[in-house]
Structures are given as C-alpha cells and as structure tokens.
Amino acid sequence: MRMIKLTLILTSLSLLTPIIQAQTTEAPTVSNPALRAELLNRVKQADILLERLLKCTSEFHECDAPMDRLKKTFDDNAVRLKAIVKQYGWPGNDLVGRDGTWAAFLILLNAERAIEKEMLPLVQDAYHAGKTDGIIYAVLLDDIRVAEGKPQVYGTRDKKGGGVYPIEDEANVNKRRVEVGLPPLSEYLETQKRNKPQKDDKR
Numbered sequence: 661m662r663m664i665k666l667t668l669i670l671t672s673l674s675l676l677t678p679i680i681q682a683q684t685t686e687a688p689t690v691s692n693p694a695l696r697a698e699l700l701n702r703v704k705q706a707d708i709l710l711e712r713l714l715k716c717t718s719e720f721h722e723c724d725a726p727m728d729r730l731k732k733t734f735d736d737n738a739v740r741l742k743a744i745v746k747q748y749g750w751p752g753n754d755l756v757g758r759d760g761t762w763a764a765f766l767i768l769l770n771a772e773r774a775i776e777k778e779m780l781p782l783v784q785d786a787y788h789a790g791k792t793d794g795i796i797y798a799v800l801l802d803d804i805r806v807a808e809g810k811p812q813v814y815g816t817r818d819k820k821g822g823g824v825y826p827i828e829d830e831a832n833v834n835k836r837r838v839e840v841g842l843p844p845l846s847e848y849l850e851t852q853k854r855n856k857p858q859k860d861d862k863r
Contacts, residue, residue: 695744695751696760702740703763706733706770738771741779750782752791765796769803776804787840794840815845818852 690696709730716723741764744751751764768779780800787797802812802825811828814837818824824845827833834844842848 690755690757690760692748692751692755695748696756696763699744699751699756699760699763699767702737703766706730706737706767709733734767734770737767738775741767741771742775745779745782750779750786750792752786752789753793754791758793761792761796765792765800768800773804773807776800780804795842798837798840798842814840814842815848816842818849822849822853824849 709726713723713726713730716726744764748755751761753761755761756764765783768776768783783792783797783800786792787794798814799816802814802816805812806817806825811826812824813828813833815824815827815830815833827845837843837845837848843851
C-alpha cells in the first residue's frame with residue numbers, strides 16, 4: 661500500500677469537518693440522502709481503522725493485520741464507488757451534498773491509481789458543470805500527474821522536506837489556483853510548513 665494514501669485520508673478528513681458543518685447550517689437540498697449517509701459512513705469507518713493502524717505502528721513494529729484490514733476497506737470502498745458512478749455518474753453536490761462529494765473524493769484518493777485515472781474525466785466534467793468543488797479536481801489531477809512523473813498543474817502536492825513537486829507553467833499557477841478555489845501558492849506552502857508533522861509526503 662502506498663503510505664501517501666494514509667497521509668492523504670488523515671489530512672483530508674480534517675478538511676471535511678467544516679464542509680459537514682456548512683451542510684448543517686445551510687440546509688442544502690440533497691436528492692439522495694441515503695447515498696450521502698453511506699459515503700460519509702464509509703469514510704468514517706476507514707478513518708477509525710486508520711487511527712487503529714497509526715496507534716499500532718507507534719507501539720509495535722509489525723502491524724500487518726490492521727494494515728490488511730484497512731487495505732480491504734479501501735478496496736471495498738473503491739468497488740462500491742465504481743458501482744455508484746456507473747449508476748449516477750460522479751456523485752456531485754446536488755446528489756449527495758458537498759460533504760458527500762468530498763467523502764467520495766476521499767474514497768477515490770485511496771483507490772488504485774488506475775481507478776483515479778478512470779474517474780478523472782468524470783470529476784472534471786462535474787467540476788465544469790458546477791456539481792463538485794474545483795479543489796477536488798485540482799488535487800486529483802495533481803496526484804495523478806505527480807505519480808506519473810509529470811509536472812503538476814495546481815501545485816497541491818508538496819514534497820517531504822519542504823516545497824512542492826515541479827509545476828507546469830509555474831508563473832501562472834496562482835491564476836489557475838484561484839479558478840478552482842485554492843489560495844495562492846505562497847499561502848499554501850506556509851500552511852504546509854505549519855502543519856508539517858501531518859502533511860509529510862511518504863511517497
């Protein structure tokens with residue numbers, strides 16, 4: 661299992677909290693609340709298993725059982741996500757709410773790379789249709805490109821030890837970041853520096 665995936669889900673779950681709170685205060689219309697609840701629960705259960713794994717690794721050298729259990733959960737979630745997408749398309753804000761869409765995204769981030777690439781055009785279309793946040797598209801695209809050894813587009817993937825992976829047309833990266841709802845790169849790097857213990861890239 662790629663350890664970066666464990667880091668991503670731990671970090672991203674903390675980002676999901678304000679979205680869930682916004683859902684409560686804004687009382688949005690969600691056409692499939694049952695599916696939304698399922699996606700949120702799947703991410704919650706994966707988070708519980710991740711916390712157990714992290715606790716195990718902090719106390720013991722061998723943690724194969726918790727790792728295997730978490731990997732199986734990731735794989736099962738990916739299979740379910742593919743079924744959801746086959747039935748509904750990418751689960752957007754209108755279908756499952758913003759928090760449900762982010763939950764689907766977290767499941768995707770912990771899926772095999774081939775599934776990420778398969779879903780990328782659907783996420784891109786949902787973003788352009790206003791049905792999913794631009795940040796989701798940006799992070800997914802950068803994650804795939806960095807894994808393939810290509811320059812990232814939005815500068816969302818930072819390296820262990822500081823800085824980010826190479827960025828395509830870096831002079832105009834802030835313009836692209838603004839378009840998808842991201843802060844300027846300098847602000848992002850400052851945030852990464854403050855949160856370094858949780859943001860380290862294990863790739």
